[in-house]
Amino acid sequence: MDWKERIAEAARRVEGHVLRTPVMRTGGFGLDREIDVKLEQLQHTGTFKARGAFNTLLGGPVPQAGIVAASGGNHGAAVAFAAHRLGYPAHIFVPQMAGPSKIALIERTGARLTVVEGEYANAAEAAADYEEASGAMQIHAYDAPATVAGQGTCMAEWEAQGLEADTVLIAVGGGGLIGGALGWLQGRRKVVAVEPVTSCALHAALAAGGPCDVTVSGVAANALGARRIGRICYDLARRHNAQSVLVNDTAITTAQTALWQERRLLVEPAGATALAALMSGAYRPEPGERVAVLLCGANVAPDPLG
């Protein structure tokens, strides 16, 4: 199936269920040009992941046992939210590293929640066991066609809002968001994948010639710390020549602080990772190149009003 068509179909499906998030143009951040920003961190449950969750559930059928998901926090919150809105039971597995503010966010949806020792991969194993035992349907966080197509609606929406950029910078964890963007854009704009040095599954896969395991750590690990890049993302990144750049934790927290201090946008480290590539010089645009940055997550810890 053609990705562009699949994403267009997802966009029709999720309309009215997800928010059309705002866009803005802004200077600042010590950059030599204005940038376009999409405030996708204002989406339901604070990340783009509601798009993939709704697309999957609305594409049904959903079994009697409901939904299961493994998550560093954000995907679980999105699945729990979408399941609740659509009237399905949900059981979410998160690793301890998800942290109290993301765990509280999931709890507020009313979903059943299991906190697992370790990192994302451990939660994924527990979720797989539960899936087999219960007959619940698993929504994969990033490497399933319905998930990627749902996340792709973010870029489709941005273009419908009049995006003028030559280049779009997107943070990468497991690759659902950038996979959807690549699938939608089909090479029509340059896409730059930004990963933390300490959680760089796509970068490692591109170097190795295929998805491979990486160790994950760092300030954005609970959102971007996939141990292995999704196959869908990897194939799309290869096909459309996504450029891959890395940023360190200092660059990420510097960008996070700047987004709050200069623009009053409070995002989590993963949400600031794409901007960090510009601010740190990890990605240096050409003179005249029009650049856009996707802000993808707002679930900071500690919760400022928690």
Next chain:
Amino acid sequence: MDWKERIAEAARRVEGHVLRTPVMRTGGFGLDREIDVKLEQLQHTGTFKARGAFNTLLGGPVPQAGIVAASGGNHGAAVAFAAHRLGYPAHIFVPQMAGPSKIALIERTGARLTVVEGEYANAAEAAADYEEASGAMQIHAYDAPATVAGQGTCMAEWEAQGLEADTVLIAVGGGGLIGGALGWLQGRRKVVAVEPVTSCALHAALAAGGPCDVTVSGVAANALGARRIGRICYDLARRHNAQSVLVNDTAITTAQTALWQERRLLVEPAGATALAALMSGAYRPEPGERVAVLLCGANVAPDPLG
């Protein structure tokens, strides 16, 4: 001079100096309808007040001694920011109640800063003394034509962005923002003025038949705690029949929490005050009435990344 023309002129003047802040439509907050929201808290220095500051300074001339302003924090930050951008020296007087996060915001601009014991009115006295002694130009926080016209560009911009609302809710302190909105709209939409019970200078003035002193306190006092409503705002509110409603501190902090938890918009209490009128039922729209809420300030304390 005609307010609409004055605001249109201000809009041409401040273009490129202030941000075109984004708008969005969202459900939630326990309301029975979607609302339109303007994210003016993303403006330079976290409030709409940069508009009035730039309009005043760009309308110059500015004396050699530079600029002076008294402020509960937000106006001072905006004036300091605009002065710095345009190359003028600025001296800002704030009361202690401005709080550390607003004081730090002003310090970051590089302006000279004096912290005065007491409330806004005390800072205003100190600023007036300095104005007389130094020959610096004072930019009034709300009751000057150039300030009101600058703030009015916010509503002009919102209409240019396709605002469809019948009714706009706006928080009121000294009345600069709502004065500008009333001057621009000229009765074409219903305007609801929302004030804290404990800082209600407009409400008291409308009841008394003219501006009168009120005591100020409460969670939004450093932003909305004007002791007396501006004459410009009062006259415009009377002429265009602004409806006045009051909300208590619990309603304000409930709305502030909901904006963060449901929509990842972090605003200060003053920034949540307009929404509080809807959530608390202080303002009850008619069936089918299309309602818009202006978010006006993001300078929360404590600073989440301070």
